[in-house]
Amino acid sequence: MSESIVASSTNTNKITWADLLWETAKSLEENGIDSYKVEAQWIIETASGFSREELLKNIRNEAPLLGAKHLNKILSRRLSGEPIQYALGSWSFRELDLLVDHRVLIPRPETETLVDVAHTMLSQFDRRLKKFVCDLGAGSGAIGLAIAQERNDVEVYLVEKSAEALKVASANLAGLGNHAVKVKVFHSCWFDELPRELRNSFHLIVSNPPYIADSESLPNEVANFEPHEALFAGEKGTEYIETILLASPKWLMESGGVVLEMAPDQTDSMAETARELGYSSIEISKDLSGKPRIMSCVWGK
Structure with missing residues (x-):
């Protein structure tokens, strides 16, 4: 998963945030994560730096190499069993967006x-x-x-x-x-x-x-x-x-x-x-x- 995203980002084929969202959800599902759809959304939002509304507007845009690499790191941590909150590095609590880690x-x-x-x-x-x-x-x-x-x-x-x-x-x-x-x-x-x-x-x-x-x-x-x-x-x-x-x-x-x-x-x-x-x-x-x-x-x- 990690290598394919980076490779795709460096060849002549354009890879979009929509492509990455689909691939991320697929990887999570294949690894038995029940909430794969919502977690894929969270990972893409974090990797892109977009809010949910901004991501919708930019979903068909090409994803930069740095964004794909950031996504790979988050996804790798999640697939290793690490809680999604730690993999993302932050989590919402009421009206707060909190830094959270181990x-x-x-x-x-x-x-x-x-x-x-x-x-x-x-x-x-x-x-x-x-x-x-x-x-x-x-x-x-x-x-x-x-x-x-x-x-x-x-x-x-x-x-x-x-x-x-x-x-x-x-x-x-x-x-x-x-x-x-x-x-x-x-x-x-x-x-x-x-x-x-x-x-x-x-x-x-x-x-x-x-x-x-x-x-x-x-x-x-x-x-x-x-x-x-x-x-x-x-x-x-x-x-x-x-x-x-x-x-x-x-x-x-x-x-x-x-x-x-x-x-x-x-x-x-x-x-x-x-x-x-x-x-x-x-x-x-x-x-x-x-x-x-x-x-x-x-x-x-």
Whole structure:
């Protein structure tokens, strides 16, 4: 596939983006990728630099050699089993186009529900006041950056212990434009390195922490490429959720809240843990596929 595209681009036969789209889809289908049509579209858009609308206008135009070579690299990575998000190098999350690679988890649709719940909780505070939000284990920065982009009344703290993941979050912050002034970045394992003056100041703490038990098996596409430290939590899978619930009261203002993503089979036990620790207004929200996924709770009565 790779050699034929480059060869065709250098001989007398014109090769168009339409030709490359067809060949890309064929290669993906032959390698057992069910979503071959949509993935071929994404690959062509990335390789060409065109938006979907621009590609439609230029689909019959000759593809330059550099564009064909870029396509080959993306396609080769995908055919090796690498997730399409990493092969493309970016992925959409709500209104954001985020840099993603092997240093961070791939932002997933179910996490978008967490942002919706965060907005609901933040809207319960006085709209005239600035709200302080802490995104723990921020990874690519998806959650915190989405909140910063979608609200004008927040100051967001991205907290991440992985120096490599923090580089990705910082790159995504740089692409946030004018909204970037609302965001600060901290290299810290949970709250450990945050300034003490931030204690009792957060209106909301959000996190999509590792919540997979060490004994649990994952699809090869996840297990072989995504960072294990961002996936696995320990023997139970709830260790980091419990850590956040235990530590958050020192950092929340009175009536501040916590919003956490977790596995559907963890929601009941973690809701009970939150209740035992003194949280109230505990709610479980379903993700886009209808599964219980997001727990929210308020500190104090």
